[in-house]
Amino acid sequence: MLAPRRLPSLNGIRAFEAAARTGSFVAAAAELNVTPAAISRLVRLLELRLGIALFARHANRLVPTAAGLAYQAGLTRILDDAARLTGQVVAMAGAKVVTVGVGPTFAVRWLIPRLLDLQRQEPEIEVRVVTGGQTVPFSDGWSCGIRLGDGNWPGLEATPLFPADLLPVCAPAMAARIGDIPALARETLIRVAHAPDDWSRWLAAMGAAGIRAGGPVFDYYGQALQAALDGIGVAMGVRPYIDDDLAAGRLVAPFPRSVSKDMRWYLVHHAGREAEPGFAAFRRWLIAACKFRANGLDR
Incomplete structure (x- = not known):
């Protein structure tokens, strides 16, 4: 038989956590829709129950003790989890x-x-x-x-x-003049800031590790692909981002080989x-x- 949980008042726990998180009894009272005096009383009862001070009380401010800081950090995580779990259970009622x-x-x-x-x-x-x-x-x-x-x-x-595969793509007119890797090296190779290794990974797999991409850099793949659509250069596409454009002929892959991004x-x-x-x-x-x-x- 499991031993019963020995927990202090949940109202006291909520009052303390809100006061410690917001920094005042007044803010905690507004959040929990009670009076500041009620928050103060609940926190005092909690401290008596635990046998330890959770706040160092000053004239114009409320400062958690070391024990109070540790208790609040754990309680905030627990209450956040409880709120998320409650939302999930409510959603099970049929919301879509x-x-x-x-x-x-x-x-x-x-x-x-x-x-x-x-x-x-x-x-x-x-x-x-x-x-x-x-x-x-x-x-x-x-x-x-x-x-x-x-x-x-x-x-x-x-x-x-699905896997993420790398494949260079460009506008059809540009693809028509790219027949091999040396021709590719003469074009502008568009880069993505958060994926600096894409070009080197693909080029190494093609036996062209000595080529360095030096074209413009964009924050997102979508921006790089738009630049390729506009004829600025060759972008390193990632599946599935490029699938629809390839199927529609808006972009062309000059080389058939794709390389895994791992x-x-x-x-x-x-x-x-x-x-x-x-x-x-x-x-x-x-x-x-x-x-x-x-x-x-x-x-």
Whole structure:
């Protein structure tokens, strides 16, 4: 038989955590919709229960003790987890809002063009696309994220979607004059700031490690690909970013060989999301869409 938990008053815990986090009884009272006197009383009772001072009280300010700082840090994490878990449980009641965190290029070049298919298959799902998924930490406010990496994100479940392959691309007119690697070296090789090794990886695989890319640098793949579309130079494309442009003939790959980036695209989310109807439907659709692409049937 498990021993009963020995916990102090949860009201006292909430009052202390809010006061320590906000720095005052007044701010904590406003957050918890009670009076400052009530916050002060609850914190005092908690200190008596624990047998230790959590605050050093001064005339015009509230300073947590060392014990108070350690207690607040742990409590804030626990209460944040409880709030997130509560949101997940409420979402299980049937809400079908899915917030997807993705990088801006993935959103524009792969996800958004396929949302119409999702709407046709799952008309009750409301998808909210939030960009920044590749450059900011995973947000607890997101249902899921689509990220490029090695699949190791502590605290998150990761489902592999498809590999990231490197392939140079350019406008059709430019591709017509690039017949070999020396001809490629005479063109402007467009770079992406956060992926400085893409060109060297592909060139090394082609036996041309001595060539150095020295063209303009852009923050995102989407910007680099737009520059290629405009005829500025050759961009290093990453699948699936380039698939639609290649299929439509807007971009051309002068060389047929692609090289693995040694990363994959993953769907990442907190454990337990699978029980939410909206997320479960989005996940099924996404995995099917990725398999569709892998079989060469994607548009």
